[in-house]
Amino acid sequence: MSQSLARNWGGSRSDDWLLSALMGLAILLTLAPVARLLIEGVSGPDGLTLAPLVEVLARPTTQAALWHSIFTAGVGTVLSMLLGGAFAFLVALTDIRAKGALVFCLMIPMMIPPQITALAWTQVMGPSSVLLKTIGLAPPLGSPQPLHSPLGIAVLLGIQHTSIVFLTLRAGLRAIPPEAVEAARIAGARGLRLWWQVVLPLSVPSLAAGTAMAFVTALGNFGIPAMLGIPAGYSTLPTLIYQRLAGMGTSVLTEVAVLALLIGVVALAGVVLNRLFLRRRAYGLIGLANRPLEISLKQLRLPVELVLWLVILAILVLPLLALAATSLVPAYGVPLSWQTMSFGGWYEALFRQPVTARAFRNSFLLATGAAVVLMAICLPLAWIMLRRPSRLSRTFDLLVDLPYALPGVVLAIACILLFINLPLTDLTLYGTIWIIFIAYIARFFTVMLRPVQSALAQLDPAMEEAAQSAGASLGKRLRTIILPLTAPAAAAGAILVFLTAFNELTVSALLWSSGTETLGVVIFNLEDSGETVMASAVSVAVVGVVIVLMGAIQLASRRLPKGVVPWQN
Amino acid sequence: MAELTLTALGKRFDSHVALADVSATFHDGEFVALLGPSGCGKTTLLRLLAGFEAPTEGEIAVDGALVASARTGKLLPPEERNMGIVFQSYALWPHMSVARNVAYPLEVRGFSRAERRTRVAAALEMTGLTDYADRMPAALSGGQRQRVALARSLVADPSAVLLDEPLANLDLSLRATMQEAFAAFHERTGATMVYVTHDQTEAMAMADRVAVMDGGRIRQFATPEVLYSEPADAFVAGFVGDGAVVPVEPCGPAGEGGARVRLLGQEVSARARVAGPDRLCIRPEDITLGEEGALRAEVRQCTYLGGRFRLRLVAEGGLDLVAFSTARVRQGVSLGLTIGQPWGFAAEAAHG
Structure with a gap:
């Protein structure tokens, strides 16, 4: 075996060992919990049986929730694709001004936990909106909340995941050599034809990858359908699971496992469709993408800029303002004015409650750890999967989205099932911070892997062969050639991992214990106990911290290698 | 090294x-x-x-x-x-x-x-x-x-x-x-x-x-x-260098490294390493042009290469040849050719 592998890859035996070990570790981390869950879903008291599967699938509530999930995630994804795609194309290809600021702003919606997004938006639109009351535009009490509807859920899911499409597509667009576009312009193509016939076909792989990721993320989203759907009696699969668990407790673990598997199947179908779609559309790009493209929009520039900033205003500034307004009133529902403005919520949440500081520390360590560990694993792993494909790696490639697609509560249950008793020992990870850490690794694996994979696939293989001929071993090549050239994608991945993990709630909601609270848990607990004002205060603080961190990265960008900061031009 | x-x-x-x-x-x-x-x-x-x-x-x-x-x-x-x-x-x-x-x-x-x-x-x-x-x-x-x-x-x-x-x-x-x-x-x-x-x-x-x-x-x-x-x-003859490859009939050896072959009815002596070559590689330098000559060919194309002209010729039987000339020759003119020491080889050469 190792002989034939070495012949195919030109690698040494010690490399082979490391690579196999890495592949094994990745499979263990990501797929073992899912496998454990699968077993739970098809096991009854007398061993394996399909009875619970058939029973749960036959229920009208299951079918309704399945349809609701596909509808909201589907419509949301279309919105994400349109918004994120339009922003990515305009920012990456044209001469609009203040690109850095635009990108910076577009990153922010992703940092706000979904339930806070939902909360903020209901603050923008509902009859009890502090913002609307303050400016005297609130609809009368008792009028319907327009967001408590399938379309409301879909729209917020779309906004929430716009940055995913944007970031992935933009990374792909940056890899297009400007000559490809310039050649088409010389050939006489202009405007939309240029975009349609040259830019779009070349960027289809990254657009599709971003769209698939947005769909899978929307499918597993819990916060938005929970906040908007439950009051309207509209269940998606994740909220159905939550309701069943909350109502019936652990007696419904098997049923919940079946529902979770159903989400997994839908997510997998999305990924497979994406794969089939891309089969004939992945082109190798030749040449150095050394200059950014700047197609002049001429007299259209100002209107385009205005529209982009209006969109930013609508999807970012407005809900954040509403959130800030809510955090500054003495009690929920009171209109905000200079007289009523109060920092009581802030003071109480940030300084009186020790749990907040602890949660900040926990979330920070967990998010940093997950980003660093995933970067270390995914870079060599993506390389193996591309350069030395095997049946195992292809299967892994297909399944790695599962822990991300599963709703957080379900992954949490899977992790509890797997780690409550470590095999061959009396040890348990349950109740320690490590179970949250492992769950994060499993969950965000795909967030890191996909951008690195796509950057690697676009790399000219001769770059690596040149290094190989120069005498560089695999490790050295990975460090000095592959790492720097995929660094922008890896950094983008790491930042996505960090930001999502930093605000993550649904996984840690079931895994936390006293001392290992995360920020998401603190916000959720505050909100759950009716402290909407304090929850808003912590949320605003979190967003503030993240913006400061991003600003710090921005400032350090001059010292970082070119292209490491994903939102920098 | x-x-x-x-x-x-x-x-x-x-x-x-x-x-x-x-x-x-x-x-x-x-x-x-x-x-x-x-x-x-x-x-x-x-x-x-x-x-x-x-x-x-x-x-x-x-x-x-x-x-x-x-x-x-x-x-x-x-x-x-x-x-x-x-x-x-x-x-x-x-x-x-x-x-x-x-x-x-x-x-x-x-x-x-x-x-x-x-x-x-x-x-x-x-x-x-x-x-x-x-x-x-x-x-x-x-x-x-x-x-x-x-x-x-x-x-x-x-x-x-x-x-x-x-x-x-x-x-x-x-x-x-x-x-x-x-x-x-x-x-x-x-x-x-x-x-x-x-x-x-x-x-x-x-x-x-x-x-x-x-x-x-x-x-x-x-x-x-x-x-x-x-x-x-x-x-190799076609891929490397200019000239033409033409089929010939072997007539017998002619000393060390030589052979006699029949080209369009004329007997020509060629350099060869095989006993009976049935192909000739005729480079432009092997052809001397003149008014007289047993071999006749018509000029099809004349290209200036700087210092000399390259002539594409068609001989009797539709045979394509290439020759150099110091002066421009009009298309359609018939010329006499003398062929000196072309290279002969066998069509079914053993590759080594």
Whole structure:
């Protein structure tokens, strides 16, 4: 075996060992919990049986929730694709001004936990909106909340995941050599034809990858359908699971496992469709993408800029303002004015409650750890999967989205099932911070892997062969050639991992214990106990911290290698 | 620098035979060109030498030491072969400066900082890049990138330097300059160089010996002069140099290295290594034009080449010939030909 592998890859035996070990570790981390869950879903008291599967699938509530999930995630994804795609194309290809600021702003919606997004938006639109009351535009009490509807859920899911499409597509667009576009312009193509016939076909792989990721993320989203759907009696699969668990407790673990598997199947179908779609559309790009493209929009520039900033205003500034307004009133529902403005919520949440500081520390360590560990694993792993494909790696490639697609509560249950008793020992990870850490690794694996994979696939293989001929071993090549050239994608991945993990709630909601609270848990607990004002205060603080961190990265960008900061031009 | 020995080398990709039964020795310090049309297997041969592909038949030895063998399954990975390579796309690492690109092979081999600096400076000096040491590859022109790739491939004293159509992306005048640079470079370093190209002028101008390849085989491996004056078969005769290949009837031997053949009813003496050649390679230089002559041909086309004219002629029986003339000849004029010492070979030549 190792002989034939070495012949195919030109690698040494010690490399082979490391690579196999890495592949094994990745499979263990990501797929073992899912496998454990699968077993739970098809096991009854007398061993394996399909009875619970058939029973749960036959229920009208299951079918309704399945349809609701596909509808909201589907419509949301279309919105994400349109918004994120339009922003990515305009920012990456044209001469609009203040690109850095635009990108910076577009990153922010992703940092706000979904339930806070939902909360903020209901603050923008509902009859009890502090913002609307303050400016005297609130609809009368008792009028319907327009967001408590399938379309409301879909729209917020779309906004929430716009940055995913944007970031992935933009990374792909940056890899297009400007000559490809310039050649088409010389050939006489202009405007939309240029975009349609040259830019779009070349960027289809990254657009599709971003769209698939947005769909899978929307499918597993819990916060938005929970906040908007439950009051309207509209269940998606994740909220159905939550309701069943909350109502019936652990007696419904098997049923919940079946529902979770159903989400997994839908997510997998999305990924497979994406794969089939891309089969004939992945082109190798030749040449150095050394200059950014700047197609002049001429007299259209100002209107385009205005529209982009209006969109930013609508999807970012407005809900954040509403959130800030809510955090500054003495009690929920009171209109905000200079007289009523109060920092009581802030003071109480940030300084009186020790749990907040602890949660900040926990979330920070967990998010940093997950980003660093995933970067270390995914870079060599993506390389193996591309350069030395095997049946195992292809299967892994297909399944790695599962822990991300599963709703957080379900992954949490899977992790509890797997780690409550470590095999061959009396040890348990349950109740320690490590179970949250492992769950994060499993969950965000795909967030890191996909951008690195796509950057690697676009790399000219001769770059690596040149290094190989120069005498560089695999490790050295990975460090000095592959790492720097995929660094922008890896950094983008790491930042996505960090930001999502930093605000993550649904996984840690079931895994936390006293001392290992995360920020998401603190916000959720505050909100759950009716402290909407304090929850808003912590949320605003979190967003503030993240913006400061991003600003710090921005400032350090001059010292970082070119292209490491994903939102920098 | 080293000697490369290929023994019965073959490479199959699934059912497609890319390379078959290639045996050759590239001597120490020799500049070898692999010449052939696209798909002839020349790049596959280069990648086998570099170690990026494993042979499915035969073996490769460097200075007598086996580096790849289909029989034993031995395959020294590229990073342990000590080869320098220049790619058609240059494959410069865009995140490293020129100096760092060139220094990389030394860095990998663990040379000291001082040693690295001396050698990089020498390599940059030799390629005329001293002033560009701190530039990034993106800020260089095509020819400069090419020279960086060359400097990088040579800096660590490789056993051989492999060049994969390195001039294909350059303009004509730059190509001529780079050809001279390569030749001069080869002379100065004494490196064994294997140069893949589809351009016969390039191969003939630079190489000590040229391996003409077609269909995965080496059709002939010889010096440019021998390829031109004594092609082994019709493919080599047609691919290398100008002229025509015509069928003839053998009439018998004519002393050592000669043969008598019948061409359009006329008996002609030819140089040959086989007893009864049935093909002639007639180069333009072999034809003397005159008013009189037993052989007659009509001028179809007259092209000025600078200093002389190239005539495309059609003889009786529709035979195409090429000749040079010092004066312009109008189309349709009938001329007499005298043919002196063309090269005769057998159509069914044994390939070796």
